[in-house]
C-alpha cells in the first residue's frame with residue numbers, strides 16, 4: 001500500500017530551502033528521538049529553527065513533521081490547532097508550520113485552505129504524505145462492549161464512519177482537536193467524557209492505551225497530505241517535479257468566467273492536480289478557487305499562466321512553489337518547455353526588429 005518512507009536530515013534554517021520530501025510514510029515509520037516535552041507552548045525564536053505543528057506528540061501531523069526535521073536539530077512546537085500553528089509563523093515566533101491540507105477520503109482541510117489564502121503572509125515550501133491508519137483504543141482493561149462515547153479529530157471520525165456504525169449502535173462522537181489530543185486526555189483525565197479513542201497505533205502506545213480493534217478505517221489506503229509553511233521569500237528551487245498552489249477569485253456574474261480561468265492553464269500545458277471551491281464568505285454564491293498546478297513559478301509556462309490569470313481574474317494569490325512529495329516529474333506537452341517559450345520570444349523580437357529578448 002505505501003512506499004517505505006525516508007526520513008530526512010536537518011532542515012535548512014530560515015532563508016534556505018527545506019529538503020524535498022518524496023514518499024508516503026506511516027505514523028509508525030517516523031521516529032522521534034526524544035527531548036520533547038509535548039507541552040503545548042508558544043515561544044520566541046531561538047538559535048535553532050522552530051517548527052509549529054498540530055500537536056500534541058503522536059498526531060499524524062507530527063509524523064509528517066518528522067519527515068522534514070527532528071528534535072536534534074530543531075525546536076518542535078506542538079499547537080492545539082492549525083490556526084495557532086500558522087499564527088506563530090506569521091508572528092515570527094516560529095520559522096515553519098506543518099499542517100494537514102488534504103485527505104484522500106475526506107477532502108480538503110478547510111481551515112488550512114482558508115488560512116493560507118486569507119492574506120499574503122504565508123507561503124507553502126514543502127509537502128509531505130502520511131498513510132493514515134487508525135486503531136480504536138481505550139484504558140487498559142476496557143472492553144469493546146463497554147464503548148459508548150468515542151473521541152477523535154472530526155477527519156479521523158469521518159474516515160472510520162462505516163466501521164463505527166457497523167460495530168456500534170448509537171455510539172457518540174466527542175470531537176477532539178487531534179487524534180493524539182483525544183488519546184492524551186483519555187490517558188490523563190479521570191473523566192474525559194468518553195471511553196475510547198480513534199488514533200494511530202503509535203499514539204495508543206505512547207499514551208499507554210490498549211488497542212481494542214485495528215484497521216478500523218473504511219479505506220485502508222487513505223493518505224493525508226501535509227504542507228510545510230513558511231513566510232514568503234523562501235521559495236525552494238525548481239526540481240522538475242514541483243507543484244504551485246494558488247488562490248483565485250472569478251469576476252462576479254460573468255458567463256464563462258470559470259472556463260476562461262481554466263483556459264489560462266490549459267493553453268500553456270499546465271496540468272492541475274487539485275481544484276476546489278471555497279465560499280468567500282461575504283454572501284451566498286461567491287467562491288474562491290484553491291488550486292494546485294503542476295510546475296514551478298520559475299518555469300515559463302507557469303509564469304505565462306499566472307500572467308493570463310492576472311488579466312482575467314480580479315484576485316490571484318500565489319501560495320508557493322515546492323517539490324512534490326511523490327517526486328513525479330512534470331510531464332511537458334510539446335511546445336511548452338522553457339526553451340520553446342524563449343525561442344518564441346526571440347522570433348517575435350526579430351520580427352519587431354528588436355534586440356534578442358530571451
Ligand SMILES: O=C(O)C(=O)C[C@]1(C(=O)O)C=C[C@@H](O)C=C1
Nearest residue numbers: 059060061100153155178179224
Ligand atoms: O489528528 C491528527 O492526528 C492530525 O494530524 C489531524 C488529521 C487531519 O486534520 O486530517 C490528520 C490526519 C488524519 O486524516 C486525521 C486527522
